[in-house]
Amino acid sequence: MRYFLPLLLTAVLSFGVASSVNAQCKNFTKKECIPTLKPYTYNGQYNNAVLAEGDVAELLLTFHKDQKYRVSVCSEEIIGNVNFKIFDTKHQLIFDQSQNSDQSFWDFVSNATQQLIIQVTVPVEIPKNEVVKTGCVTILVGFLDE
Amino acid sequence: MKWIITFSVLALFWSCQNTTDSGLEDDVEVIETKDTVAEAEHTKTVKKIFYNVPSPIEVSSMLKRSGLTYNADFLNSYKKVDKYNTAEEMAINLGIYGADLSYNRLYDQIQESVNYFSAIKQLSDDLGIPQDQGGMAAERLESNLENKDSLLIIISQTYANADQYLKQNDRGSTAALVIMGGWIEALYIATQIAGLPGDNTELLNSIAEQKWSLENLIGLLNNYKNDEVVSKYLLQLIQLQEAYAKIEIQQSENVVNTNQQEGITTIDNETKINFTSENFIEIMNIVGNLRNGII
Numbered sequence: 001m002r003y004f005l006p007l008l009l010t011a012v013l014s015f016g017v018a019s020s021v022n023a024q025c026k027n028f029t030k031k032e033c034i035p036t037l038k039p040y041t042y043n044g045q046y047n048n049a050v051l052a053e054g055d056v057a058e059l060l061l062t063f064h065k066d067q068k069y070r071v072s073v074c075s076e077e078i079i080g081n082v083n084f085k086i087f088d089t090k091h092q093l094i095f096d097q098s099q100n101s102d103q104s105f106w107d108f109v110s111n112a113t114q115q116l117i118i119q120v121t122v123p124v125e126i127p128k129n130e131v132v133k134t135g136c137v138t139i140l141v142g143f144l145d146e
Numbered sequence: 147m148k149w150i151i152t153f154s155v156l157a158l159f160w161s162c163q164n165t166t167d168s169g170l171e172d173d174v175e176v177i178e179t180k181d182t183v184a185e186a187e188h189t190k191t192v193k194k195i196f197y198n199v200p201s202p203i204e205v206s207s208m209l210k211r212s213g214l215t216y217n218a219d220f221l222n223s224y225k226k227v228d229k230y231n232t233a234e235e236m237a238i239n240l241g242i243y244g245a246d247l248s249y250n251r252l253y254d255q256i257q258e259s260v261n262y263f264s265a266i267k268q269l270s271d272d273l274g275i276p277q278d279q280g281g282m283a284a285e286r287l288e289s290n291l292e293n294k295d296s297l298l299i300i301i302s303q304t305y306a307n308a309d310q311y312l313k314q315n316d317r318g319s320t321a322a323l324v325i326m327g328g329w330i331e332a333l334y335i336a337t338q339i340a341g342l343p344g345d346n347t348e349l350l351n352s353i354a355e356q357k358w359s360l361e362n363l364i365g366l367l368n369n370y371k372n373d374e375v376v377s378k379y380l381l382q383l384i385q386l387q388e389a390y391a392k393i394e395i396q397q398s399e400n401v402v403n404t405n406q407q408e409g410i411t412t413i414d415n416e417t418k419i420n421f422t423s424e425n426f427i428e429i430m431n432i433v434g435n436l437r438n439g440i441i
Binding site for chain 1: 355358411
């Protein structure tokens with residue numbers, strides 16, 4: 001019995017951490033990310049994860065020809081501005097956000113239907129902290145209905 | 147004391163595992179990818195791979211561009227909504243009705259849109275997706291019936307919120323089935339229309355190009371391949387992929403051009419598609435069987 005309470009507390013706390021991170025990421029996506037797609041229409045698929053400094057995540061998606069798209073990447077302030085790059089499936093670099101602007105989205109149209117890879121990298125803080133920071137990163141895709 | 151520490155570590159580990167937020171722990175895939183950009187010839191560990199499939203709204207747009215007239219016969223009747231009782235049937239047909247609603251919206255079929263929207267609401271409720279999450283208050287739709295753009299936003303929000311809710315509640319496989327249903331229905335309608343007499347070259351090319359979306363869809367479903375329901379559909383989609391493998395699509399190198407004034411970039415690329423009528427009939431039959439097996 002003497003061990004039961006700490007055990008229960010640990011389990012409850014752990015569950016609480018997971019739930020609050022879920023809620024935090026959801027609210028962040030809703031408030032900070034979805035509005036960045038305007039006037040594009042959100043494609044309805046939700047891609048987010050809690051990433052740590054130095055992590056890399058990718059989204060593979062087919063983009064239809066002659067359709068205008070906006071790719072938007074946002075991250076919680078604690079992990080800084082994540083960089084995103086877009087590659088084709090031959091790994092040819094199509095877009096590098098760090099070389100273009102500080103804006104967190106990219107608008108484009110492709111005249112052929114093709115798959116593209118959206119790669120996001122969480123920057124590593126220099127000087128490196130002992131505690132690795134983590135935060136929510138969201139990748140959204142919108143299209144213009146014309 | 148020792149076992150408390152062990153449990154605490156395990157509990158914390160479990161907690162961290164659940165912080166992927168999307169509820170898609172299974173889709174955390176560690177792969178080695180080769181970054182061939184000249185200045186960065188090194189391998190990186192990609193922590194998470196997401197797979198997205200174009201929404202039925204986008205796929206329906208290609209039908210509109212084909213210039214063909216509206217035909218409700220190709221759709222899955224909203225009257226069948228009460229027939230779907232299992233979570234599997236409800237999820238797949240939620241996606242199917244989304245594609246059908248998008249098709250109706252494109253052709254300004256207002257009353258049909260309302261009917262499909264009601265069916266979607268019913269399936270969404272039956273799947274336990276809270277209404278505030280679904281963003282689909284009937285009054286919102288009714289007050290925006292005449293506004294095509296508002297309807298588009300409502301459709302988009304409905305599916306976005308359903309996707310979000312299901313993933314966050316460890317029901318990622320259900321979310322994947324919704325997406326699969328929408329994709330199959332849109333492709334089914336496209337193949338039915340393309341099979342009609344007339345010059346359907348553009349539509350046929352669009353159907354051939356779904357080869358890429360199918361890869362994405364299989365990638366998405368593979369995250370849940372241990373789920374019995376998902377694995378059943380994966381087998382059928384792999385059969386479709388084998389038929390798609392016979393289509394030759396050649397693409398030239400991408401050339402990127404940016405219009406600074408308009409702030410938009412064009413990716414120029416030439417594509418050659420070799421899509422024979424035999425290929426088309428095979429795909430049409432597989433898609434037809436697959437779709438008719440799920441409605």
